Amino acid sequence: MKRTIRRDELRKMVPMSDSTIYRLEQRGDFPKRFALTSRCVVWDLAEVEAWIEARKGASNDVEKAPAPDVRQRKSRPVRDAA
Structure with missing residues (x-):
């Protein structure tokens, strides 16, 4: 029997x-929820765990975002060290 998990x-x-x-589900990048009743949606635990494992494996391939340019801040701007 498949184990399911609720939102919490x-x-x-x-x-x-x-x-x-929700956006990831709509794009097909996350396991789809399904309704047990009209008021209870669940996810397949095995699918969610497989998604997490796939993300762990792909995390080395993800490019890190560049650091923000703090000199462009409107509040508390940083002066150039000259």
Whole structure:
């Protein structure tokens, strides 16, 4: 029998907002939820765990975002060290 998880347990496993998870689902980049009843949606635990493992493997390939240019800040600008 497949084990399913509800939203609160999913949030503990995947620390993303509901809207981010929804967008990932819509793009096909996250396991789809399904309805057990009209008011209860769940995710397949095995699919979520497989997604997490795939993300772990791909995390080495992800480019890190560049550091922001603090000299362009409007509040608390940083002066050039000259």
